[in-house]
Amino acid sequence: MHDFLIAFLGGLLLGSAVVGYLFVNGRIAGVSGLIAQVLSPHNIFKAPAFWFLLGLFIMPFIYGIFIKPDIAMTSSPFMLIVSGLLVGFGTRLGSGCTSGHGICGISRLSKRSMIATSIFMLAGFITVFIMRHIIGAF
Numbered sequence: 001m002h003d004f005l006i007a008f009l010g011g012l013l014l015g016s017a018v019v020g021y022l023f024v025n026g027r028i029a030g031v032s033g034l035i036a037q038v039l040s041p042h043n044i045f046k047a048p049a050f051w052f053l054l055g056l057f058i059m060p061f062i063y064g065i066f067i068k069p070d071i072a073m074t075s076s077p078f079m080l081i082v083s084g085l086l087v088g089f090g091t092r093l094g095s096g097c098t099s100g101h102g103i104c105g106i107s108r109l110s111k112r113s114m115i116a117t118s119i120f121m122l123a124g125f126i127t128v129f130i131m132r133h134i135i136g137a138f
Helices: 002-025 031-039 046-066 077-093 098-107 111-135
Strands: none
Touching: 002 046, 002 098, 031 046, 031 077, 031 098, 098 111
C-alpha cells in the first residue's frame, strides 16, 4: 500500500505541476521543450522554464532525504549518458517527449500525442523484452 500511495501522490504532484505551468504561463510543460526554452538565447519564457526544470532536478534529492528509497544503480554512468543522449535525440525527432505527449497531449485528446505515446511505449516494451529475455541484461 505504501508504494501505491507514493505513486499516487507523485502522480498528483506531477499533474498539478503541469496544470499549474499551463495556467501560469499558457504553455505546455513538455520537458524537451522546456530545455529548448532555457537553452535558446532569444526566448522570453526562460525564467519559468528554468525554475520548473530546477524543481525536476532537485525533487529526487529531497525525496531521497525524507523517504530514503533503496534504489540500486544497475547501469554504468556511460550507459546512462548514452541513454540520455538517445532519449534527447528521440524527443527532437518525435517533436516532443513523454511528458509533452504522454501527460499534456493525451489529456488534451491530441491524436498526434496518442500515436506518439503508443509508439514510444511500444518501443520501451520491446527494448525491455529484448534486454531482459533475449540478452539477459537484467
